[in-house]
Amino acid sequence: MYFAALLARTEDGWEASDTELDDVETLSDLTDLARDASVDEDTVLVFIEQEDAWFGVVRVDGEDDPRIFVSDATAAARSSYGEILLTDELLGREPGAEDTIAALEELVGLDGTEDGAPDPTPDNHSDTTSDLTSDTDSDDPDDDGFGADAVPAGPLGDTLILADLGLPEAELLMLRTDALAEIEDALGAAEVQETVR
Structure with a gap:
């Protein structure tokens, strides 16, 4: 409240x-x-x-x-x-940083199957994708994608x-x-x- x-x-x-x-x-x-x-x-x-x-x-x-x-x-x-x-200024980060991170997360999620094409290797995802998303993916609904140290x-x-x-x-x-x-x-x-x- x-x-x-x-x-x-x-x-x-x-x-x-x-x-x-x-x-x-x-x-x-x-x-x-x-x-x-x-x-x-x-x-x-x-x-x-x-x-x-x-x-x-x-x-x-x-x-x-x-x-x-x-x-x-x-x-x-x-x-x-x-x-x-x-605000970005109060947190000492570059203006628009949150939007940039969100855009990167969206790009990382693209695997070429967005237009309905089947995924040729459904069970073999690249480690690169998991590496890029590991710091920002969270089950916490309050997580803003910056990590706890942000x-x-x-x-x-x-x-x-x-x-x-x-x-x-x-x-x-x-x-x-x-x-x-x-x-x-x-x-x-x-x-x-x-x-x-």
């Missing part, structure tokens, strides 16, 4: 609201959602949490690129909303994302459960807690 909240900074302090992520499919969608809630292009924070398994914070300041922090990248990688936050364990992203707002890096990295309450308290927004829980 997911929980999401928006914290928008205003002249009078922080305004909080819960938010639905049903129409959010990309980081751009999430960024647009934050900008829509912005007052005079001031800071907006989007908080996403999955049943205490992981949480993520996206910070949008006006038209600047969003800043992202994820408390546990490995756990987030198994989540549809976590995948939105785990997403680092633990926190990932901008650990200073809230430092200038009152939550230093060291304290952010210590957050586990009920992270939103701790963040709101550090931001001086504890009084808005009731509106989003």
